[in-house]
Amino acid sequence: MRIVVLGAGFGGLELASRLSDAIGDALDCTLIDKADAFVFGYSKLDLLFGKSSADAIRIPYSDLAKLGVRFRQEEIASVDPAARRVTTDLETYDADVLVIALGADYDTAATPGLDDGGAEFYSFDGAVRARDRLASFTSGDVVIGVCGRSFKCPPAPSEAAILLDEYLRDRGVRDATTITLVMPFGVPIPPSPDTSHALLERFAGADIRFVADHRVASYDADGGTVTLDDDSTLPCDLLMAVPVHRAPEVVEGSGLTENGWIPVDRGTLATRFPGVYAVGDVTSVGTAKAGVFAEGAARVVAEQLIAQIRGGDAPAPYDGKATCYVEWGDDLVGRVQVDFFSGPSPTGVFSQPSTAITEEKAQFGASRRARWFAA
Ligand SMILES: Cc1cc2nc3c(=O)[nH]c(=O)nc-3n(C[C@H](O)[C@H](O)[C@H](O)COP(=O)(O)OP(=O)(O)OC[C@H]3O[C@@H](n4cnc5c(N)ncnc54)[C@H](O)[C@@H]3O)c2cc1C
Numbered sequence: 001m002r003i004v005v006l007g008a009g010f011g012g013l014e015l016a017s018r019l020s021d022a023i024g025d026a027l028d029c030t031l032i033d034k035a036d037a038f039v040f041g042y043s044k045l046d047l048l049f050g051k052s053s054a055d056a057i058r059i060p061y062s063d064l065a066k067l068g069v070r071f072r073q074e075e076i077a078s079v080d081p082a083a084r085r086v087t088t089d090l091e092t093y094d095a096d097v098l099v100i101a102l103g104a105d106y107d108t109a110a111t112p113g114l115d116d117g118g119a120e121f122y123s124f125d126g127a128v129r130a131r132d133r134l135a136s137f138t139s140g141d142v143v144i145g146v147c148g149r150s151f152k153c154p155p156a157p158s159e160a161a162i163l164l165d166e167y168l169r170d171r172g173v174r175d176a177t178t179i180t181l182v183m184p185f186g187v188p189i190p191p192s193p194d195t196s197h198a199l200l201e202r203f204a205g206a207d208i209r210f211v212a213d214h215r216v217a218s219y220d221a222d223g224g225t226v227t228l229d230d231d232s233t234l235p236c237d238l239l240m241a242v243p244v245h246r247a248p249e250v251v252e253g254s255g256l257t258e259n260g261w262i263p264v265d266r267g268t269l270a271t272r273f274p275g276v277y278a279v280g281d282v283t284s285v286g287t288a289k290a291g292v293f294a295e296g297a298a299r300v301v302a303e304q305l306i307a308q309i310r311g312g313d314a315p316a317p318y319d320g321k322a323t324c325y326v327e328w329g330d331d332l333v334g335r336v337q338v339d340f341f342s343g344p345s346p347t348g349v350f351s352q353p354s355t356a357i358t359e360e361k362a363q364f365g366a367s368r369r370a371r372w373f374a375a
Pocket residue numbers: 006007008009010011012032033034035040041042043044045074075076077101102103104121122123152153156248250279280281282289290291292293294324325
């Protein structure tokens with residue numbers, strides 16, 4: 001069975017490594033990504049606030065040593081899901097099973113003024129640029145602003161606000177600055193009232209203003225204002241933006257999307273095309289967009305393929321559950337265990353920030369690195 005996996009992020013790496021660990025060198029898996037290294041999403045916050053260097057957070061794909069997995073650094077140019085054929089800048093691949101794990105791209109141009117004077121911190125290059133902007137920022141109003149309705153890692157803007165407060169305090173310029181967080185939700189983490197309550201208290205203690213139920217619509221760097229989606233304005237000397245998200249262009253061109261994302265069967269992650277699955281941020285499966293959900297979905301696809309190759313029972317359906325970590329400042333990390341599918345609406349169980357959870361998050365990253373890259 002020729003398995004071709006598009007995208008070596010959270011979803012693609014989890015899928016390829018699960019298949020490799022179960023099937024070994026009898027596996028025929030091609031894993032394609034245009035990048036030369038994997039970066040954990042949360043490492044971009046370490047980069048942004050100068051806790052890690054750009055080199056330290058990159059995990060090169062050349063380190064990938066999984067039996068039966070061929071990594072190809074190529075840019076995917078087209079996907080034909082009916083034929084299960086993929087064309088890259090270098091090759092054409094025909095697959096028996098095609099898994100699309102191409103994540104979400106950013107559309108900074110959708111927010112007028114963002115490219116001219118703002119700083120998005122969600123991409124690797126954007127986090128480097130935002131870090132450099134922050135380094136010379138000594139006074140004024142910062143807005144951490146979400147520009148679209150659906151965005152990766154819902155806790156990340158709250159984490160950025162908390163870590164920014166800490167960063168500016170450490171530099172002795174916090175009193176000369178304000179921090180405002182603009183989010184399209186009524187509370188920071190809608191599935192978990194306890195997490196939201198604790199975050200709102202944390203914001204109040206750090207003098208972070210939380211503007212609920214709004215998005216940043218545009219930025220006027222010269223005038224020093226952001227305009228929100230109801231035409232109200234906020235003073236802003238530095239916009240740190242979570243840009244509008246969209247499916248990668250190659251996915252939009254494949255005919256797989258509906259309303260911007262790939263619809264999948266919630267239990268199996270199958271698309272409407274036989275032999276074609278999709279996992280992670282590129283789908284509209286119904287969870288938040290986060291690595292831990294991409295990983296869980298990839299695990300279910302891997303188990304289905306292993307059962308097909310080896311024989312055996314079909315796995316339990318994807319359950320939409322995952323554990324998210326929340327940076328709390330002072331080297332503490334909180335945790336929220338989120339369940340998107342069990343009840344009538346998503347729920348989340350909060351654990352107070354602690355050094356034990358800080359250690360747990362470090363273990364989480366180390367275990368993925370070992371599982372995804374080591375033979
Ligand atoms: C600041 C920040 C903090 C975050 N914190 C967390 C966290 O604490 N926990 C968590 O679970 N998630 C977190 N996330 C979210 C997480 O990074 C993503 O949700 C996750 O990476 C999604 O996995 P994925 O496999 O769907 O896509 P990705 O990991 O984005 O992988 C997609 C891959 O496809 C490749 N690709 C795209 N287009 C092409 C093409 N045309 N050709 C070839 N390759 C292509 C990309 O290079 C990429 O490697 C955070 C994100 C950010 C930005």
